[in-house]
Amino acid sequence: MLICATCAVEYDEPAPEVCPICADERQYLPAGGQRWTTVTELREAGTTLTWAETEPDVYGISTRDAVGIGQTAQLVRTPQGSLLWDPPGFLDADGVTRVRAQGPVLAVAASHPHMFGVQVEWARELGAEVLVAEADADWLGRRDERIRYWSGVHEILPGLTLHQVGGHFAGSAVAHWAEGAQGRGLLLTGDTIFPNPDRSSVGFLRSYPNKIPLSAAVVERIAAQLATLSFDRIVGNFGNMIDADGQGVLLRSAARHAAWVRGEFDHLT
Numbered sequence: 001m002l003i004c005a006t007c008a009v010e011y012d013e014p015a016p017e018v019c020p021i022c023a024d025e026r027q028y029l030p031a032g033g034q035r036w037t038t039v040t041e042l043r044e045a046g047t048t049l050t051w052a053e054t055e056p057d058v059y060g061i062s063t064r065d066a067v068g069i070g071q072t073a074q075l076v077r078t079p080q081g082s083l084l085w086d087p088p089g090f091l092d093a094d095g096v097t098r099v100r101a102q103g104p105v106l107a108v109a110a111s112h113p114h115m116f117g118v119q120v121e122w123a124r125e126l127g128a129e130v131l132v133a134e135a136d137a138d139w140l141g142r143r144d145e146r147i148r149y150w151s152g153v154h155e156i157l158p159g160l161t162l163h164q165v166g167g168h169f170a171g172s173a174v175a176h177w178a179e180g181a182q183g184r185g186l187l188l189t190g191d192t193i194f195p196n197p198d199r200s201s202v203g204f205l206r207s208y209p210n211k212i213p214l215s216a217a218v219v220e221r222i223a224a225q226l227a228t229l230s231f232d233r234i235v236g237n238f239g240n241m242i243d244a245d246g247q248g249v250l251l252r253s254a255a256r257h258a259a260w261v262r263g264e265f266d267h268l269t
Contacts, residue, residue, distance in 0.1 A: 001013065001038070001039075001118075001120075001121065001142065002015045002036040002037070002038060003036065003037050003038060003039065003042075003067075003068070003089055003090075003118060004019040004021070004022060004034070004035075004036065004068065004141075005035040005036060005037045005068065006019065006022045006027070006028075006029065006030055006034075006035070006068060006069075007019060007021050007022050007027060007068045007069055007089070007114060008067045008068020008069060008070075008088070008089020008090070008117055008118070009021055009068070009089065009113070009114075009116045009117065009118075009141055010089070010116065010117070010118045010119070010120060010121060010141055010142045011036075011141035011142055012141065012142045012143065015036055015141070016141075017034070018034045019034060019141070020139070020141075021113050021114060021116075021139060021141075022034075025206075025207060025210060025212065026114070026168070026169075026206060026207040026208075026209075026210065026212070027114065027207070027209065028209055028210065039090060039091065039092075039118065039121065042067060042090050043092060045065075046065070047063055047064065047065055047067060047090055047092075048063070048064045048092065048094075049061055049062070049063060049064070049088065049090070049091070049092060049094070049095040049098075050062050050063065050064050051098065054074060054235060054241075055180070055181060055182075055186070055233070056182065057076065057077040057078070057180075058074055058075065058076055058077070058180065058186070058235075059074070059075040059077070059102070060072045060073070060074060060239065061073040061074075061075060061084075061088060061095065061099075062088060063088055063089075063090050067088060067089045067090045068089040068117070069089075069114060069115075070238070071086050071088065071114075071115055071117070071190075071237040071238060072086075072237055072238060072239050073085060073086045073087050073088050073117070073237075074086065074188055074235060074237075075099060075102060075105075076160065076175070076177055076180070076186075076188070077102045077103060078157060078159075078160060078177075078179070079103075080106075080157050081103060081104045081105065081106035081157065082099070082102055082103055082104065082105045082106060083105070083106065083107050083108075083109060083156055083160060083175065084099065084105055084107070084108045084109070084122060084126070084128070085109055085110070085111070085175050085188050085190075086110050086111055086115040086117070086188075086190055086237045087108050087110065087115070087116075087117040087118065087119045087122045088117050088118070089117040089118050090117075090118065091118060091121055091122055091125065096122075096125045096126065099126060100126065104127075104128075105126040105127070105128040106128060106129075106156055106157065107128055107129055107130070107131050107156050108122050108123045108126070108128050108129070108130050108131070109130070109131040109132075109162060109173070109175065110132075110190070111172060111173055111174065111175075111188070111189065111190020111191065111192055111237065112133075112136065112168050112169040112171065112172040112173070112190055112191060112192065113136050113139035113140075113169060113171075114190075114191065115190055115191075115237060116139070116140070116141070120142050120144040120146065120147070123144070123146045124144075124146065128146070129146050129147070129148050130144065130146050130147045130148065131148055131150055131154060131156075131162065132147055132148070132149055132150070132171075133149070133150060133151060133162075133164050133169075133170075133171025133172075133173055134149040134150065134151045134171065135151065135164065135166075135169070135170040135171035136169050136170065136171030136172075137149060137171075139169070150162065150164075151164055151171075152164055159177065159178035159179055160175070160176070160177050160178070161175070161176050162174070162175055162176075163175075163176060163225065163226065163229075165192060165221075165222045165225050165226065166218070166221075166222070167192055167204060167206070167214050167218050167219070167222050168190075168191050168192050168204075168205070168206060168214075172190070172191075172192040173190075173192065174187055174188060174189045174190070174192055174193065174226070175187070175188040176188075176229050176231060178230065180231075180233065181231070181232045181233040184230075184231070184232035184233065185229070185230045185231035185232050185233070185246070186231055186232075186233050186234075186235065187226070187229070187231040187233070187234045187235070187246055188235050189202075189234055189235070189236055189237075190236070190237045191205075191208060191236075191237065192204075192222070193222070193234065193236075193250065194208070194236055194240070195234055195235070195236045195240040195241050195242045196240070196253075197240070199241075199242060199243065200242070200249060201249060201252070201253045201256070202234065202242065202249060202250055202253045203253070203257070204218075204219045204222065204253075204254070204257050213257075213261055214257075214261075215261060216257070216258035216259075216261050216262050219254045219257045219258055219261075220254060220258050222254065223250055223251055223254035223255075226247070226250060227247070227251065229247070230247070231246045231247055232244055232245065232246050232247075233246050234246040234249065234250070
């Protein structure tokens with residue numbers, strides 16, 4: 001198993017000449033070209049995992065020295081089992097032990113292909129299944145019998161569900177935990193809905209590094225689909241979050257985005 005050094009997504013060997021995820025318009029190949037690495041190489045270089053409590057029963061897991069895109073995974077713990085969301089592109093024995101200590105992991109899932117990380121490797125170590133949106137199946141670099149495809153809405157547990165909203169990728173998804181945020185509702189969004197630095201708005205892009213926007217219609221569709229859910233907090237994949245009024249922030253941000261791309265604010269430019 002090889003790992004793309006740029007996005008940290010795992011691939012079966014022999015790997016392609018270049019990582020298709022990085023060659024796509026939403027990502028990029030570095031100036032130095034394609035480079036592959038392995039979990040063993042990363043461990044030998046001193047890579048370790050970091051942990052932080054995002055909120056009660058939610059733990060942020062990342063790498064001390066960023067691996068690939070450098071996302072922060074979220075481990076959601078419930079009495080019935082856990083979800084590992086947006087898994088890192090690295091793991092070690094200590095990390096696996098710490099995740100297991102929180103109880104059985106029911107599923108490993110990513111918001112979209114940029115966040116696949118070493119999802120199969122995590123699932124194998126944790127005895128869990130890998131949930132992949134069927135619309136994004138062609139982006140998989142590694143196949144495994146643990147992979148389960150889903151579309152639309154997938155219930156992991158009552159109150160813990162995945163929702164395919166598209167946009168960033170056709171299969172882009174969010175995870176909704178009704179009991180999160182101390183019962184006020186938590187939405188984990190990856191890049192699909194990006195909590196902005198102002199902490200009072202969210203963004204919507206097809207490509208973040210290359211700044212390709214989504215259309216007004218797509219953003220309005222995403223907002224309408226999630227308007228039926230109840231959530232107060234939004235947590236992204238880089239330590240970014242909206243602490244309160246998450247649904248209101250989402251709806252207002254979607255309306256603002258749609259107005260700008262339709263040209264309603266052109267008089268300000």
